[in-house]
Amino acid sequence: KQEVTQIPAALSVPEGENLVLNCSFTDSAIYNLQWFRQDPGKGLTSLLLIQSSQREQTSGRLNASLDKSSGRSTLYIAASQPGDSATYLCAVKKGAQKLVFGQGTRLTINP
Amino acid sequence: GAGVSQTPSNKVTEKGKYVELRCDPISGHTALYWYRQSLGQGPEFLIYFQGTGAADDSGLPNDRFFAVRPEGSVSTLKIQRTERGDSAVYLCASSLDGGPAEAFFGQGTRLTVV
Numbered sequence: 001k002q003e004v005t006q007i008p009a010a011l012s013v014p015e016g017e018n019l020v021l022n023c024s025f026t027d028s029a030i031y032n033l034q035w036f037r038q039d040p041g042k043g044l045t046s047l048l049l050i051q052s053s054q055r056e057q058t059s060g061r062l063n064a065s066l067d068k069s070s071g072r073s074t075l076y077i078a079a080s081q082p083g084d085s086a087t088y089l090c091a092v093k094k095g096a097q098k099l100v101f102g103q104g105t106r107l108t109i110n111p
Numbered sequence: 112g113a114g115v116s117q118t119p120s121n122k123v124t125e126k127g128k129y130v131e132l133r134c135d136p137i138s139g140h141t142a143l144y145w146y147r148q149s150l151g152q153g154p155e156f157l158i159y160f161q162g163t164g165a166a167d168d169s170g171l172p173n174d175r176f177f178a179v180r181p182e183g184s185v186s187t188l189k190i191q192r193t194e195r196g197d198s199a200v201y202l203c204a205s206s207l208d209g210g211p212a213e214a215f216f217g218q219g220t221r222l223t224v225v
Contacts, residue, residue, distance in 0.1 A: 034213065049213045091214075097209075098170070099154075104152075
């Protein structure tokens with residue numbers, strides 16, 4: 001059974017810092033890994049999708065890496081801003097099946 | 112609309128009542144997923160449709176929960192004899208297919224059973 005863990009559960013940093021969120025998964029036979037952002041009371045916004053054959057994806061100040069063999073992914077956020085405050089979720093997909101989510105990291109960027 | 116649409120956005124119902132939650136996926140997406148999210152937790156899978164058929168319903172918690180997608184587009188999640196423990200945010204997602212395509216989520220329906 002696939003299990004996804006996100007560390008830390010919560011993170012608070014000053015504005016302008018670079019930061020890394022971690023995601024680990026137990027079964028390395030995945031199709032892809034997706035990072036999402038969730039604002040309070042809202043749905044999930046897809047940030048980055050990394051296919052199993054890829055090592056990383058970048059979008060603006062965000063960079064996500066994937067190391068399938070070790071069952072790890074990181075989301076790097078450069079030059080953090082207060083608007084980046086949200087919960088960040090990672091999810092893995094195996095085959096034509098559901099996404100399995102971690103518990104999320106609640107990020108607070110302090111002005 | 113361009114995204115996944117869920118209605119209603121909020122639903123308050125009394126214990127024991129029947130509710131229906133609707134999901135309108137992105138046009139052309141054949142895969143549709145329902146998830147349930149409790150406060151402070153990640154979303155948990157309920158059911159996956161490929162076209163009109165339920166390809167995987169292993170996440171439905173019990174037989175009070177049922178979902179349909181009769182024409183391969185709009186889906187309805189139905190909950191009978193609601194219980195207070197059913198209170199959660201119900202999220203719907205769609206993707207182009209059931210393989211490695213990106214999943215897009217709706218805004219969710221917040222269900223409160225009183």
